[in-house]
Amino acid sequence: MTCYEHPLNERIRTLLRLEDLFDRVAFFSAKEDAFEHHSALVTLFEILDVTSRADMKSDLLQELERQKHALEILRRNPGISEDALNQVLSNIQAASQNLLNMTGKIGEHMRENEWLMGIKQRAGIPGGACEFDLPSYHYWLHLDPALRRGDLNEWLAPLLPIAEGFRIVLHLLRNSGxxxxxxxxxxxxxxxxxxxxxxxxxxxxxxxxxxxxxxxxxxxxxxxxxxxxxxxxxxxxxxxxxxxxxxxxxx
The missing domain is CATH 2.60.440.10 (YacF-like domains)
Known part of the structure; x- marks a missing residue:
């Protein structure tokens, strides 16, 4: 069976887009080739654009808290597994705490990096990230793959609490109904x-x-x-x- 998901509001539409983007970053950053790492970085820029359009952190915290209260009520249901419920509640608590520990605006660590923002600006132009436009980026793309992957993971890490939060929300959504x-x-x-x-x-x-x-x-x-x-x-x-x-x- 092929599954087609159709969001019915902008909030879920945004979460599904982010899920796709984070999956793409994970896929390309795990590879070795320079072109694949370029795709990973461009996808990171897309995540930056999507998360800047709304107060993603606050929305996720509110939704996780709402789901926590809804699940607590299920303790009264004898047909619910206590262990499974506790695991989900523990995941929600951990995700909420990680979101609360985020400082500043989402992606601020990347926006304050002039080198990255220069690449982002050029990458938005068709063919704009060629070696003659961005020689320092060309140099980075020819570093050892492990060094590039380390940089990509460093830029991605501060965004992971967002991914952790929306994955829980989407998991609960998909298992409802x-x-x-x-x-x-x-x-x-x-x-x-x-x-x-x-x-x-x-x-x-x-x-x-x-x-x-x-x-x-x-x-x-x-x-x-x-x-x-x-x-x-x-x-x-x-x-x-x-x-x-x-x-x-x-x-």
């Missing part, structure tokens, strides 16, 4: 006035089907149409019936 089996007749599915308040939709479809879902959702209706994947022309609806699993995820 019930999954229902539906059929999109001739590639189209509509659900009116479901009365569900959700933060994200999780749709799973057979990976062998040559189609992808296009999702449009608001508080009044949910519309899903499956279109043929890889079409180079105007998207064409997949006119066969499509069975899929749908989960309304809510914090």
């Amino acid at each position: 019930k999954t229902f089996r539906h059929t999109a007749y001739r590639g189209v599915f509509q659900q009116m006035g479901s009365g569900r308040i959700a933060h994200m939709l999780c749709l799973k479809v057979d990976e062998n089907l040559p189609c992808i879902p296009e999702i449009s959702a608001n508080k009044y209706a949910l519309n899903i149409r499956f279109v043929i994947s890889g079409s180079r022309q105007k998207p064409k609806i997949y006119e066969e019936d499509v069975e899929f699993d749908l989960t309304f995820c809510n914090l």
Whole structure:
């Protein structure tokens, strides 16, 4: 099954973007090649831009505290594993403390580094990070891979409490809600006035089907149409019936 996640508000959309960016940094920084380390640094700059658009630290602290209170109530439920609950609460407490220990604005350690900001400015220009534009960066890219990786990890480390926080929130979000089996007749599915308040939709479809879902959702209706994947022309609806699993995820 291929899973498609569709955020229903800007906050969850931002967290999913950050998750993708942090995963990309981890992947590229673990490699050896200079081009891969360049990709890791450019992705770090993207994280810097995304986290600067909102008070990410405060939002995460508030959400973690809200989830902590909600989970504490579950202690009264005899069907809940005490050990599992304590582990989640311990993770939330540790993540909250690490966020509180962050000083200054997110990414301030990078913004105060003139060398990094010079690279960031040039990297935003197509082909702007060539060796004749940034000879000192060209020199850095030819250092021993272990030295470059050490620098990347040093720049990433102060941002890790943010990653720790949003991963807990997304984990709780993904494990909420019930999954229902539906059929999109001739590639189209509509659900009116479901009365569900959700933060994200999780749709799973057979990976062998040559189609992808296009999702449009608001508080009044949910519309899903499956279109043929890889079409180079105007998207064409997949006119066969499509069975899929749908989960309304809510914090």
